[in-house]
Amino acid sequence: MAANPNPLPDPNEELVRVFDAEQESEAMEVSGLLESKGIHCEITALDAPQDVLPIGGTVVLVREEDAARAIQIIEEYRRTPAEELAEDISTSSEGNGEISE
Numbered sequence: 001m002a003a004n005p006n007p008l009p010d011p012n013e014e015l016v017r018v019f020d021a022e023q024e025s026e027a028m029e030v031s032g033l034l035e036s037k038g039i040h041c042e043i044t045a046l047d048a049p050q051d052v053l054p055i056g057g058t059v060v061l062v063r064e065e066d067a068a069r070a071i072q073i074i075e076e077y078r079r080t081p082a083e084e085l086a087e088d089i090s091t092s093s094e095g096n097g098e099i100s101e
Helices: 024-035 064-078 081-094
Strands: 013-019 041-045 058-063
Touching: 013 024, 013 064, 024 041, 024 058, 024 064, 058 064
Parallel strands: none
Antiparallel strands: 013 058, 041 058
């Protein structure tokens, strides 16, 4: 019998925070991105009573062993086209052996 490709999470497993959002919709978008890459995640609200602390938000949690990959995926997703272009130019100019003055 084949192993289950999507095992249920262990309730005692250590989860780490990889993304914070003010809006739940943003956390859901990141969650969907991670799930599409095969990383199981949980979304948790950080609501506090508004008369005590005016904070709130939503966090995305992943298994500890998936945290580094999840952070990398999120960072790549959040890069702007200008950042990608600058990185491409930097990479291509480093590889051609020219010295700029």
